[in-house]
Amino acid sequence: MRNFVATLACAAALWPAGSVSAAAASGDVAAVWALEGRYWSAVAAHDDTAYRSLFHEEFIGWPCGQDAPRPKSWISVSTLKMGPDSPDLDQRAATGGRDLIVVYYRATDQAPQPDGSLKRRVRAFTHSWIRTVSGWQVIGGMCRDA
Template sequence: MKRVTVLGIATLALANGPAPSRQVDAVWEQEQAYWQAKVGQDNAVYQQLWHPAFVGWPCGFKEPVSIRPPLMVPDAVKRSYVMDTKAATEAPNLVTVFYHVRETDVLPDGKVEIIDNDITHTWVPTPAGWKIISGMCKQHDQAAH
């Protein structure tokens, strides 16, 4: 319980801290590119966002993985997203961001599915731009404080 309280205070401090740096702004732009590619099923952009040494814990997985995400298979689902940025922190060669995302999927039969997740990504600069080197996803808990 003490660990959660400390994390909550640290996150609050980050959220209320000084204005974001150029590094942090650049990474938030990459997060937008990530979601635009994901909902648009743009594999060319999506696959370029990952560092070759990526390790992460995707939503729905029982264990962390050390592979890049598979190619998305195009389908007729109409997707959109809304991102709610929560916090970011940086060091000279990395930026970690925390956010909530709501993906809305409209299926071909008109049924609507809402997917709420909390995401953490750590990005590192490379000669080819910022790349995701680690991350974690969890289903959003509406009741959590």
């Protein structure tokens, strides 16, 4: 019994206070969704400068079809070759706190095929955005075929 009480006391001492896990303000969530739109506009325009500005220097993401996560330098080069149009985004969920927001969505676009034709493609994305001194930036992400 004494061990149980000691364990419970330790767990209570380590449990984060309510103010530490403050919910994200709806304005912050809206701002991050707007940045997702800018992300895809930069991809469609093949605008490397605008695209790279959205990513934190420590970014690591797992691109669709890859066997491992990749750093910002790799993601930038490959993502700009994804396709000729901006996808339709289907926002699924967002969660987070004061300095971190994670978004989940599906993106539907037309993928170029080897013969030059286009084929409908649906992928699922998650991006983790952190608040920095210069604004929100993507710190992590993952893609999968949906």
